[in-house]
Amino acid sequence: MxxxxxxxxxxxxxxxxxxxxxxxxxxxxxxxxxxxxxxxxxxxxxxxxxxxxxxxxxxxxxxxxxxxxxxxxxxxxxxxxxxxxxxxxxxxxxxxxxxxxxxxxxxxxxxxxxxxxxKRSEIDHKIPYYFNGKFVGNHISDGITMEFHNNHAIKYEGSIQNEEYQGYGILYNSNGSVRYRGDFGQGEKINGELFGKDGYYFIGIFSNGLPCTGDVKNLSNHFVQNFTGSIVNGKPHTGEGLVFNRDQDGYDRHQHEVQDEIDYFEEEQYYREQEEWQQEQINQSSREEYERWDEYIKAKWNNGNIKEYEDKEINKRVYIYTNSQKKK
Known part of the structure; x- marks a missing residue:
């Protein structure tokens, strides 16, 4: 690890x-x-x-x-x-x-x-630094950085811009295994390799942080099991595997297919929810432990106009005044 x-x-x-x-x-x-x-x-x-x-x-x-x-x-x-x-x-x-x-x-x-x-020179690293960049307060805002899980295992190492994952980087699970390796854009996965449970693997292009078009191994969810082949726009396109036929209530594949959306990537959605929960805990802890704090939300500027990201904790950062910690 x-x-x-x-x-x-x-x-x-x-x-x-x-x-x-x-x-x-x-x-x-x-x-x-x-x-x-x-x-x-x-x-x-x-x-x-x-x-x-x-x-x-x-x-x-x-x-x-x-x-x-x-x-x-x-x-x-x-x-x-x-x-x-x-x-x-x-x-x-x-x-x-x-x-x-x-x-x-x-x-x-x-x-x-x-x-x-x-990092030590005798180790062959694609990313030769633990961090290399511009500081804002006590953390890197632009450059190369490293983040950690609560158990001190590495969570992310790679490029960052405006405090968002940008460029090449690697995401790790808390047990030390690689979860994603590739390119990021504005904090989202855009092109690379995704590793999951039971031999699941995807390489290709992502959309909104989820696998979109590329090659996949052992894709399993409620609709398919052990599908290996190519996917297009997030759905199996060419390959082999098991497809849902029916359940104990007679609910069959054709009823599945008339649904507007099928969640092919439940595991990746779970990780996204976990990240949002973790950021919510960090933000809430800062709000509760300090008398003075400022909350910021991610935004984009275009010709002087500001467009805020969705009102979710994952898009918020709470900056505290270090001398305002509440007395216990």
């Missing part, structure tokens, strides 16, 4: 925590271990036992101005502008044990603007 296996990475993404550790590290050494070398008029090098700790501008032996703060292994950790010992803007780096770059976060005036988290 693919899981969030980042360990303590989130701790080290906390810049304040990491800089405090650096200051504690310096304080644990006596003066004969620490050296400050003047590199130029404005550049000084602070070292511990000949290992660089900080290179850049200092004021009264405090990081101030342009500079680079290094980690215990002598690799750049913070690179940018410091103000009285506090990192203000620039880049923050993290590393795997073998020295490869794990993440690179860009800050502007103490706000995350862009970030990249790399």
């Amino acid at each position: 693919l899981k969030n296996d980042f360990g303590n990475i989130t701790i080290y993404l906390n810049r304040k925590y990491s800089i405090i550790l650096s200051k504690i590290r310096i304080a644990t050494y006596t003066a004969n271990h620490i050296s400050i070398t003047v590199q130029s008029k404005e550049i000084q090098l602070l070292s511990i036992d000949n290992t660089p700790v900080y290179l850049g501008s200092m004021e009264n032996n405090i990081f101030h101005g342009k500079g680079t703060l290094y980690n215990d292994e002598g690799r750049p950790k913070y690179e940018g502008t410091f103000q009285k010992g506090k990192f203000i803007s620039g880049k923050v780096f993290g590393y795997y044990d073998n020295g490869e770059i794990l993440y690179e976060i860009e800050y502007e005036e103490d706000i995350k603007k862009h970030g990249i988290m790399y």
Whole structure:
């Protein structure tokens, strides 16, 4: 199962925590271990036992101005502008044990603007990043991102635009198996492979997020069983399988066929309902736990005109004011 296996990475993404550790590290050494070398008029090098700790501008032996703060292994950790010992803007780096770059976060005036988290190079990935894109708050709004189920298994990895799935991506079930792999448009599946229970498989074009035209294996529902072949406009077209004949009440296939619609993809509809339920829980939790929040709904703009998506929880996002959490 693919899981969030980042360990303590989130701790080290906390810049304040990491800089405090650096200051504690310096304080644990006596003066004969620490050296400050003047590199130029404005550049000084602070070292511990000949290992660089900080290179850049200092004021009264405090990081101030342009500079680079290094980690215990002598690799750049913070690179940018410091103000009285506090990192203000620039880049923050993290590393795997073998020295490869794990993440690179860009800050502007103490706000995350862009970030990249790399997968290990020895693994052959079509998507080489955990995330790579523009931040809005603490999440990626545009670029490559990764989402997780409640059990921390990966739910989605791939491209995102305006907080919607857009471009190539992979959806996973909570047990780690692939559910969909292919292209997305405005949050919906449009062209790719869909995997289901009991060997069900579809590859082709989707309409409104559901299989439309392509090849299918082991399609089973109330109308057909184990159909393998091609479908057109969401219905079996050419192939073999079992078709419903009649039930205990004498209800036969011909009565089925006069119905306006037949739900050929009950399983995929179930997943859509589950996603809407999960988003509803997330939204409602935010509304209940915080005094102040704003609700947004997905929309499209055309020549300055706004058209909102359908009034459903799946299309809504609740943004909270972090300092307004209700007291328990």
